[in-house]
Amino acid sequence: MIKIIRNGVAIxxxxxxxxxLSLSTLCNGFNLSQxxxxxxxxxxxxxxxxxxxxxxxxxxxxxxxxxxxxxxxSGSHDISISGREKTCDLVDCSLKEFGLSWKNKTAEQIxxxxxxxxxxxxxxxxxxxxxxxxxxxxxxxxTGADIISDVCRQKCVVCTSAGDGIVKLVNDDFDYxxxxxxxxxxxxxxxxxxxxxxxxxxxxxxxxxxxxxxxxGEGFDGEITRNRCLVVVDESYGTVDSANQKASFEALSRSAxxxxxNVSMVGWKRSNGKLWRPGVxxxxxxxxxxxxxxxxxxxxxxxxSYDSSGSVVDLELVRKDYYSQPPKxxxxxxxxxxxxxxxxxxxxxxxx
Numbered sequence: 001m002i003k004i005i006r007n008g009v010a011i012x013x014x015x016x017x018x019x020x021l022s023l024s025t026l027c028n029g030f031n032l033s034q035x036x037x038x039x040x041x042x043x044x045x046x047x048x049x050x051x052x053x054x055x056x057x058x059x060x061x062x063x064x065x066x067x068x069x070x071x072x073x074s075g076s077h078d079i080s081i082s083g084r085e086k087t088c089d090l091v092d093c094s095l096k097e098f099g100l101s102w103k104n105k106t107a108e109q110i111x112x113x114x115x116x117x118x119x120x121x122x123x124x125x126x127x128x129x130x131x132x133x134x135x136x137x138x139x140x141x142x143t144g145a146d147i148i149s150d151v152c153r154q155k156c157v158v159c160t161s162a163g164d165g166i167v168k169l170v171n172d173d174f175d176y177x178x179x180x181x182x183x184x185x186x187x188x189x190x191x192x193x194x195x196x197x198x199x200x201x202x203x204x205x206x207x208x209x210x211x212x213x214x215x216x217g218e219g220f221d222g223e224i225t226r227n228r229c230l231v232v233v234d235e236s237y238g239t240v241d242s243a244n245q246k247a248s249f250e251a252l253s254r255s256a257x258x259x260x261x262n263v264s265m266v267g268w269k270r271s272n273g274k275l276w277r278p279g280v281x282x283x284x285x286x287x288x289x290x291x292x293x294x295x296x297x298x299x300x301x302x303x304x305s306y307d308s309s310g311s312v313v314d315l316e317l318v319r320k321d322y323y324s325q326p327p328k329x330x331x332x333x334x335x336x337x338x339x340x341x342x343x344x345x346x347x348x349x350x351x352x
Contacts, residue, residue, distance in 0.1 A: 002306060004032065004045075005052040011044050015307065019053055019060050022301035022316070023160045023170055023278045023323070026145050027087045030061050033307075034079040043068050043079050051083065055268065055275060060304070061085050061163035086165030090118045090144040101137040107155040108169075110136060114144045115167050127169040129155040131242075154238075156249040158323055162277070170279075172323045174298060177282040179270050181263055181315075188264045188312070192289040195258050199223075200230040203250045205243040208235050217243025219251035249325070256322040261289065261297060263315045268304050276302050276313045281320055298322055 002017055003010045016033040030053055034044060045051065049065045063085035070079045084091075095117055102110050107129040108122075115122040133154060138147045148159050148167070158170040181187060201224040207215035217240060232250065234243055261284065268275055276299065284295045301316035 001056060003052075003054045005054065006045065006049055013044070016305070017053070017307075018303060018305040019163070020301065020303045021061070021163050021278055023158070024300060026148070026159055026161050026167065027084050027091045028061055028063075028161065028163045029082065029084045030063070032081040034081065036077040036079055041077060041079070043070055043081070045081050055304075058275060059164060060275070062165055063088060085161060085163050087118075087120060087145075087161045087167065090115070090120060090148075090167070092143065093118070094141050094143055095138075095147070098140050101135065102133065103135050104132045105136070106132050107151050107157065110151050111148050111159065111167065111169075114147050118144055121166045123166055123168045125168040125171045126173070127157060127171050129157060154246075156245060156325065160278075162279075170323045172321075172325070174279055174281050174320070177270055177280045177299075178272055179282055181265070181282055181284045181286075181317075183286040183288060186265050187286065188266060190261065190263045190286060190289070192262070192286075193260045195260075196224065199254050199258055200228040200251075201226060202229040203247040204229065204231045205247040205250075206231065206233050207238050207240065207243050208233055215240050215243065217241075217245065217247040219244070219247030219249070221251045221255050223255065252321065252324065256319040256324075259319055261286070261295075261317040263317065265313050265315070266310065268306075268311050268313050276304070276315065278302055282317070284317065296320055 002014075004014060004017070005011070013035040014032055015035045016031075018031040019028070020030070021028045032045070034041075045065050046068055047065050050063070051065060052062045053060045063083055065081055065083040066088070067082050068079070069081075070077075072078070095114070097117070102113070108124050110133065112122040133151070136151065136154075138150065152159050152169075159167055160170050161167055183190070199221055201221055203219035203221075205217040205219075207217075230250070232246070234246060238246070263284075270276055278299050278301055280299050281296055282299060284290075284297050285292075286295075297317035298320045299315055300318045300322060303314040305312050305314070
């Protein structure tokens with residue numbers, strides 16, 4: 001049962017509810033459509049109201065109403081409400097303290113300091129970054145989220161929030177779901193994107209601490225066979241080791257981001273009764289996209305929606321190494337990463 005709660009009191013009468021959760025964002029959101037009996041009904045939630053959305057007493061999202069829209073015409077009256085979780089101020093607002101800087105602090109210490117300014121909790125979530133940042137001086141006017149993003153980029157980690165307003169580092173030790181997403185069985189609709197436009201064969205990271213750029217790191221993408229090079233300047237005064245790590249991280253993360261699968265299914269819950277949430281690995285069999293190979297993918301984003309037609313979950317699935325740390329060794333180039341799919345297509349064409 002879906003509950004919209006304000007000041008401890010459940011508010012009834014919603015035509016539709018939609019909640020989006022993602023590992024890739026610091027601030028998740030929700031949309032509500034109020035049931036209206038006639039043109040004289042008034043909204044029940046207003047901008048600034050603090051709300052909780054629960055399903056069977058399990059918290060989905062806790063935050064604030066951002067916007068309320070009301071309109072009517074002959075025979076219709078609509079009231080729509082949208083909002084975001086408690087981390088919205090972290091994303092929108094700058095720090096009041098100008099000229100803040102951190103010296104010889106870990107990424108965790110800097111992120112916690114920023115979260116403290118907004119009254120938010122921070123959890124390292126079992127992730128420990130290597131070493132300290134020698135000096136970090138954000139530009140005046142940077143939002144809290146901008147600062148956190150810059151710090152995370154320097155240490156090749158990602159911060160997220162799960163709808164509860166707690167900022168966490170993403171731990172790539174994901175649990176496996178018992179479910180099996182399968183075309184023709186439980187998939188209502190699906191689409192896939194393969195995009196290599198942001199991938200390169202060679203990544204070079206130059207250390208800004210060396211004016212002559214003799215200090216550099218290199219990373220490689222073994223699946224890009226053309227000569228495509230990307231040069232990045234590391235502004236954190238890093239070492240050769242950190243530059244190598246960042247170059248490898250760029251190669252791995254861009255490779256993982258090149259494949260995205262979107263799937264719609266009926267219902268909000270997995271086979272074990274738990275709600276679908278980001279951060280679980282699941283086996284997927286969709287012959288139309290991947291042939292007969294079962295893919296183990298990571299649920300990166302979830303949108304849970306409800307209206308008169310029922311409950312639907314939309315999953316964004318990505319490669320399971322999407323948030324993984326880069327390998328220590330250079331990856332050999334593959335002759336053709338699409339060989340399996342090309343083979344399936346050739347067999348299909350031969351049967352025509």
